[in-house]
Amino acid sequence: MDTDRRVLQVGAAAVVCALLFRLLGGGVMETTVQALSQQRVAEIILFLETGRAVRIQPPADEPPLEDTVPRHTEPEETMALLSEDIEEQSAVAFSQTDAALISVRNSSSYDIDLAGALTKPLSWDLTGEEPTVLIIHTHGTESYVNTEGYAESSPYRSLDEGYNVISVGARLAEALTQKGICVLHDRTLHDHPSYNGSYNQARQTVSKYLAQYPSIQLVLDIHRDAATDADGNQVAHALSTEKGSAAKMMLVLGSHTAGLPHANWQENFALGAKLHAQLEKNQPGICRQLNLRSSRFNQDLMPGMVLVEMGAAGNTRQEALLSAEILAQAIADLAHGTQ
Numbered sequence: 001m002d003t004d005r006r007v008l009q010v011g012a013a014a015v016v017c018a019l020l021f022r023l024l025g026g027g028v029m030e031t032t033v034q035a036l037s038q039q040r041v042a043e044i045i046l047f048l049e050t051g052r053a054v055r056i057q058p059p060a061d062e063p064p065l066e067d068t069v070p071r072h073t074e075p076e077e078t079m080a081l082l083s084e085d086i087e088e089q090s091a092v093a094f095s096q097t098d099a100a101l102i103s104v105r106n107s108s109s110y111d112i113d114l115a116g117a118l119t120k121p122l123s124w125d126l127t128g129e130e131p132t133v134l135i136i137h138t139h140g141t142e143s144y145v146n147t148e149g150y151a152e153s154s155p156y157r158s159l160d161e162g163y164n165v166i167s168v169g170a171r172l173a174e175a176l177t178q179k180g181i182c183v184l185h186d187r188t189l190h191d192h193p194s195y196n197g198s199y200n201q202a203r204q205t206v207s208k209y210l211a212q213y214p215s216i217q218l219v220l221d222i223h224r225d226a227a228t229d230a231d232g233n234q235v236a237h238a239l240s241t242e243k244g245s246a247a248k249m250m251l252v253l254g255s256h257t258a259g260l261p262h263a264n265w266q267e268n269f270a271l272g273a274k275l276h277a278q279l280e281k282n283q284p285g286i287c288r289q290l291n292l293r294s295s296r297f298n299q300d301l302m303p304g305m306v307l308v309e310m311g312a313a314g315n316t317r318q319e320a321l322l323s324a325e326i327l328a329q330a331i332a333d334l335a336h337g338t339q
Contacts (some may be wrong), residue, residue: 028270091339094118094277101280102273105289107277108255110291117270125182126335129331130215133176133183133331135169135222137203138298138307140189142224144317153192156234156313161187168310168320169222170174175328181335184209184216203298210302218304220330221297224320225250225309236314239285246326247311249320251276251286254296256308262296267303274338275306276332286326 033052096115106112125131134339142165143150143158155246158164167189173185186205191198210216224247227235253272256262269292276290288309291331299305310320 005255026084032036049216055267060180060279066143084280091336092274092278092333093319093339094274097275101286102279103289104292107290108292108294110255110292112269114273116197117266119272122271122272122274122334122338124217126217127202128179128215130181131182131213132182132217133182134206134209134216135173135185136184136202136219137166137186137188137190137223138198138221139191139195139223140164140166141192142226142313144224144311144313144315144320145236148318153162159192159231161189163317165222165302165310165320166225166314167317169220170327171321172220172324174325175325176331179328179332179335181332184213199298203301206298206301206305215300219302220308221305221308223307223309224315225312227312227314231321234314235312236316236319237288237312238315238319239281239283241286241326244322245316245319246283246286246322248286248288248316249279249311249327250291250309251322252291252293252297252307252309254299255304256296256300257294258296259301262300264300264303264305268299270306272306273306274334275330278333282330283326286304286323 096119099115099118102114102118104112104114124132140161141153141157141159143156143163144154145156146152148163150158150160153159161167161170166189167188167224169185173183176183186209188205189199189202189203210219225237229235238245239248239249240246250273253265253269254262256263257268272290277285279287297305297307299307310323310327
């Protein structure tokens with residue numbers, strides 16, 4: 001009888017061990033099994049083998065095993081990480097029907113194929129450790145309606161980069177950085193002390209960055225527009241959003257109908273069309289007409305260069321700052337190109 005009982009006890013212990021190993025490997029009840037310390041498992045097996053209930057203490061200099069088990073990622077955290085991975089691997093796709101999102105003001109002498117430009121694949125990746133986006137300001141002294149009491153060098157212009165359009169570029173750079181895009185922000189006042197020649201000076205700046213950082217794939221020249229009504233008052237282009245009033249944006253693309261060579265103009269226009277469409281998808285009404293001009297605005301330097309008017313002189317700087325965040329989101333959405 002003692003032999004039979006011993007056989008049964010050993011057999012039961014073997015079954016329990018097999019179940020425990022199965023549970024640990026299968027993950028069905030992994031959390032429950034891991035809650036048992038190594039000592040507690042040994043106690044159960046010893047009881048099955050001998051019939052004796054014994055409490056086994058861990059060594060004095062060693063903490064209980066359950067205190068050393070690595071913490072597992074919570075389900076919510078895991079899903080968030082998976083969502084980020086999916087977003088990183090996906091690319092935006094536009095159809096010909098998305099052309100309805102764009103209204104074009106064509107000041108050039110060219111006919112344009114808007115649907116063709118919109119559906120043309122965009123092959124780039126703005127992520128990575130090297131700088132992929134450059135922000136500059138050809139007219140950095142441009143500022144907004146003065147509701148903040150800053151000093152103006154002339155009406156709607158300021159040398160204080162905390163209040164002029166450079167502050168809008170800074171907000172855009174910050175928002176893009178938070179989205180994992182490496183950004184260079186040049187704060188040079190190309191229009192000071194002389195407004196004349198500002199585009200030539202900006203051209204030298206962009207050329208310098210492109211030579212130093214061949215990883216740059218997008219150059220944004222951030223401006224603010226200006227227009228007056230019949231009474232001579234500065235006009236504000238604004239849109240009410242869930243986060244407040246935002247300055248409407250206008251993307252300006254150049255061509256070479258003014259006589260200066262610009263081999264990249266069609267590629268730049270296709271990029272501007274995609275960015276305009278993505279902005280409208282994210283925040284309907286945030287864009288004014290897409291503006292195709294005869295001048296090239298230094299956009300011949302690379303195929304990924306866009307001039308962006310962030311509101312007008314009648315807008316507040318706070319409205320332009322909100323628009324910078326909206327623009328950053330649209331760029332992040334296109335960070336892996338279009339397909």
